Amino acid sequence: MNVVKTRKVLVVEDSRLIHKMYEVMLRPCMLIAAHDGREGLARLGENPDVDVIILDINMPHMTGLEFLGQVKAKPEFAAIPVIIVSTEGKEEDVARGLQAGAVAYLKKPFQREDLLKIIGRLAVVQPSP
């Protein structure tokens, strides 16, 4: 199993429980927390060097898909890979997320190893020494 190297990950998620989960699961990473899409955009503006964005869909103020649309519309952020992690698990939900520009879609409840595999594919992780 790969070990996540210390990288910047923006987590846009309204659940405190899931924020804590990412904090534990992605421990070597530097996590930047946002609790809705609007706050996510603000955090992204402050941290344009994030390596990956982990995004929920159902959030107050600005949904994950709205956030994703705005990120992809900005050339300076468009290349940042976005992983959607959501309870919305229907095929059309997945298709909508991927069409909007997400590189992967993970359904909650998720397994830690599945998340690490996806992040590994994005080359954010490197083999442990």
Added chain:
Amino acid sequence: MAEGPRSYSSAGSGDPLATLMRARQLIHDAQAAIEEASKSVVQQRTASTEIPEHALRLAKAENEREELAVRLAEVEHQVGRLMTLYVATYQLHATLDPADVQSTIAEIAVNLLGAERFALLLRDEDESALEIRIQEGAIDSTWSGASTYPGGDPIIDASLLDGMLRFGPVDNSPVLVAVPLRVQDVTVGALVITKLFEHKGKLDEEDRDLLDLLGAHAASALFASRVYSRAARKLRTLEGLIKLVKQG
């Protein structure tokens, strides 16, 4: 390699010494040739036994590597499970606000158990009725508009009675699981799940650990937060009274 046959000078047939010398030479050459040949045979034999031996060791190492990879994957999976349990416990006890504890229970139900329809029932302050504190989705037609659990569901009633985790569904009950919330052998409420997300499918053995954890920790976290908020309320009242007395 054995040398080729040598040419020997023909000795006179009548010279026994020369014949003897020639015979010795022939014997010597033959011995050298045999020695060379046997060396070659030994080398061939060694090589032919070493190759399968190496192949065997390689296959064994490959098998061990595969076994270790499987074990590592199992360990990683267990680590993930433990992390989930740790985070659920941590988050339940991270606050002393009853509303936050209830939100955390709901977050666990949705995000970690995959519950689409569920309800949180809690005994009210005077412990007479079970209030429906959280309801996500329509649980049952008899529940519509009710603020307290109307009773009558066989799984919920049985769980509340004996404090045992119960799985459904059964006749006359849409309940998939009823998790009694217990503090010091007293059932103070229950988490009731009636529908899971389609992609979740069903509750499995790993979910059982989380349900057990909820039964114990959710109740104690709720109990602690209620006691704290009651104490804080009383303290505020007392402080107000003292302030009034001082002003008067």
